[in-house]
Amino acid sequence: MSATTITYATLSEVMIYQVARTIKDGELVFHGYGSPVPTLAMLLAKRTHAPRMIHVEGATYGINPEPPFLPPTSNDWVLERGRVMSLGISDLFDIAARGDMGRMFLSGVQIDRYGNLNVTAIGSPDNPGVKLPGSGGGCNLSADVQHITIWTAGHRAQKTKAGKRSFRFVEHIDFVSSIGQRTRDGIPRVALGLRGGGPEWVVTELGVFDFDPVMHILRLRGLYPDTTVQDVLDNTEFEPVIAPNVGVVPLPGPEHVEIIRRFDPLGTHLHEFKPMELSRRFQL
Amino acid sequence: MPIYPSENKRMSLAEAASLVQDGMTLAIGGGLSWREPMAFLREIIRQGRRDLRVIGTAHGIDVDLLCGAGAISVVEESYVGFEHDFGMAPNFRRVCENGQVQVHDTCCHTILQQLRAAEFGIPFLPVRSVQGTDFLKLHPEYKTMTCPVTGLPLVLVPALSPDVAIVHAHYGDAQGNLKILPPLVADLFFIRASKHVIATVEKLLPIDELREMEPNVPYFWVESVVEIPYGAHPTSCYPFYAYDREHLAEYHQAAQKGPEVFADQYLTQYVFEPVSHEEYLARIGGMAKRRMLESWKDGDDSWRKLFTAPEGAIA
Numbered sequence: 001m002s003a004t005t006i007t008y009a010t011l012s013e014v015m016i017y018q019v020a021r022t023i024k025d026g027e028l029v030f031h032g033y034g035s036p037v038p039t040l041a042m043l044l045a046k047r048t049h050a051p052r053m054i055h056v057e058g059a060t061y062g063i064n065p066e067p068p069f070l071p072p073t074s075n076d077w078v079l080e081r082g083r084v085m086s087l088g089i090s091d092l093f094d095i096a097a098r099g100d101m102g103r104m105f106l107s108g109v110q111i112d113r114y115g116n117l118n119v120t121a122i123g124s125p126d127n128p129g130v131k132l133p134g135s136g137g138g139c140n141l142s143a144d145v146q147h148i149t150i151w152t153a154g155h156r157a158q159k160t161k162a163g164k165r166s167f168r169f170v171e172h173i174d175f176v177s178s179i180g181q182r183t184r185d186g187i188p189r190v191a192l193g194l195r196g197g198g199p200e201w202v203v204t205e206l207g208v209f210d211f212d213p214v215m216h217i218l219r220l221r222g223l224y225p226d227t228t229v230q231d232v233l234d235n236t237e238f239e240p241v242i243a244p245n246v247g248v249v250p251l252p253g254p255e256h257v258e259i260i261r262r263f264d265p266l267g268t269h270l271h272e273f274k275p276m277e278l279s280r281r282f283q284l
Numbered sequence: 285m286p287i288y289p290s291e292n293k294r295m296s297l298a299e300a301a302s303l304v305q306d307g308m309t310l311a312i313g314g315g316l317s318w319r320e321p322m323a324f325l326r327e328i329i330r331q332g333r334r335d336l337r338v339i340g341t342a343h344g345i346d347v348d349l350l351c352g353a354g355a356i357s358v359v360e361e362s363y364v365g366f367e368h369d370f371g372m373a374p375n376f377r378r379v380c381e382n383g384q385v386q387v388h389d390t391c392c393h394t395i396l397q398q399l400r401a402a403e404f405g406i407p408f409l410p411v412r413s414v415q416g417t418d419f420l421k422l423h424p425e426y427k428t429m430t431c432p433v434t435g436l437p438l439v440l441v442p443a444l445s446p447d448v449a450i451v452h453a454h455y456g457d458a459q460g461n462l463k464i465l466p467p468l469v470a471d472l473f474f475i476r477a478s479k480h481v482i483a484t485v486e487k488l489l490p491i492d493e494l495r496e497m498e499p500n501v502p503y504f505w506v507e508s509v510v511e512i513p514y515g516a517h518p519t520s521c522y523p524f525y526a527y528d529r530e531h532l533a534e535y536h537q538a539a540q541k542g543p544e545v546f547a548d549q550y551l552t553q554y555v556f557e558p559v560s561h562e563e564y565l566a567r568i569g570g571m572a573k574r575r576m577l578e579s580w581k582d583g584d585d586s587w588r589k590l591f592t593a594p595e596g597a598i599a
Contacts, residue, residue, distance in 0.1 A: 033363075034367035059318075059467065071591045072529075073367055073527065074316055075314075076317070076526075077520070077522040077526075086467060088468060089392070089473070090400070093392060096393070097411070125387045132372070133363050134342075134362050134363040134364060135389070136342050136362050139413060139417050141393075141413075142417075143413030143414070143415065143416075144413055176418045179413075192415045192416055192437060193412060193434070193436030194412055195412060
């Protein structure tokens with residue numbers, strides 16, 4: 001596939017590009033397992049604006065791999081291809097604990113205004129309505145890593161069987177698996193003596209957000225060509241801050257889309273998206 | 285942690301599995317869909333073990349299978365699921381939601397610090413993280429203190445010494461030396477922290493041959509060695525075989541249909557009925573299946589095909 005024949009980007013590709021844009025050159029960057037959108041964002045960033053980025057792979061801990069394709073499981077030798085070497089599990093978490101990991105990517109089934117994330121249980125963990133798979137290294141890394149980029153393709157509130165709306169961006173979070181800008185009681189994370197700066201960017205299928213620097217509340221910064229401020233307000237249970245002059249986010253160029261499609265011929269990242277989001281396409 | 289000086293650690297699968305007793309804390313090696321000691325876990329299910337507590341980092345079918353067989357009462361892993369391939373772990377979800385299993389979720393660095401405290405022979409290690417999260421409520425054994433050096437708050441996590449570590453290694457010898465190829469996941473931490481270490485190995489080699497490979501686990505930490513080719517199936521054990529996505533799909537579909545269907549369609553067929561490991565290998569598809577799982581070596585196209593859904597197999 002040549003970049004010259006690429007005429008459109010899908011919403012998923014545009015989101016991958018937004019996540020990639022949060023990566024700075026020279027950062028040591030790690031993605032968790034089961035995270036194809038950030039994985040592709042890292043592969044893209046290193047091949048475009050962040051060539052000195054250090055890529056640490058999500059479960060193998062391989063450094064700077066060149067995988068021939070993304071498999072649907074993370075602890076696979078496919079993802080070891082071309083790596084310099086692999087770190088051990090304690091090497092990886094020690095790098096983060098001493099404050100040397102530049103960026104990591106986290107997601108949540110519930111996300112509150114401060115960027116606290118729940119991937120542990122809906123309801124009480126003693127008697128969970130839904131037991132979620134768990135946070136992996138997310139609890140520790142949310143405290144230790146310099147910057148967190150949160151991503152989700154599930155911002156749009158869903159109708160439950162009972163006809164109620166089920167929000168991902170919630171007023172009250174059932175379980176805090178990883179720490180945001182403040183605790184759920186509103187204590188700023190700096191009071192806890194944590195090394196990392198916490199969530200910096202939030203990329204969803206409705207827009208791109210950061211956090212208000214004073215109140216530490218989710219703040220809308222950019223929309224897609226087909227989303228509006230009202231879409232964001234309608235699909236967020238709490239009231240986010242709206243930055244002045246919210247515009248449309250930059251779209252990827254054909255050269256970016258070509259890299260994403262080259263690394264993901266199996267469409268592994270599409271599992272993260274609902275069919276209605278996958279039909280969204282943008283002319284380049 | 286004890287020292288096992290014996291020169292001959294070879295055991296049958298049944299003998300090795302009998303070291304696991306009801307109520308023990310088990311550290312299962314490997315991670316996600318890589319190098320899980322599946323043949324061993326099927327044997328402890330056949331032996332009827334109950335009330336096990338499993339500890340570790342990111343896991344999948346290993347813990348889910350034990351949950352589906354009713355062998356576990358406490359799960360203290362950082363993740364149990366099938367990633368973006370099949371999603372949530374159905375048996376794990378069910379037993380957590382119906383109260384059969386206590387949810388003691390942990391986090392990767394937290395549990396590593398606990399294992400390292402055991403390895404170092406000290407009562408706890410501190411972390412800065414975990415503060416501000418609900419893991420503190422889930423684990424009353426974690427303590428908080430003000431650091432006497434910096435004046436900042438810390439969380440102290442106690443040493444954790446599992447009763448049994450069970451790992452699936454690529455190579456081993458009769459004495460118990462092991463060579464495990466990366467990703468090593470948390471295996472070496474489990475081995476150094478646990479009271480009993482059991483290894484199943486793809487290939488048992490003469491001691492001289494293993495020594496040339498530079499083993500990464502010395503024999504005196506290992507109590508028992510069992511040779512079981514394809515012992516990690518249906519998870520992967522490269523360079524020998526990739527994971528069996530077709531089998532995982534069958535597993536996941538049966539598990540989603542509830543405990544009775546899972547027992548009838550999966551446990552009976554693949555755990556209880558096969559009288560030997562050879563019979564298990566025949567049931568999963570025999571030589572044809574094994575050739576397919578080894579075809580990743582034939583090039584990227586063959587490798588890619590192993591991750592493409594077989595017609596109608598994946599929901």
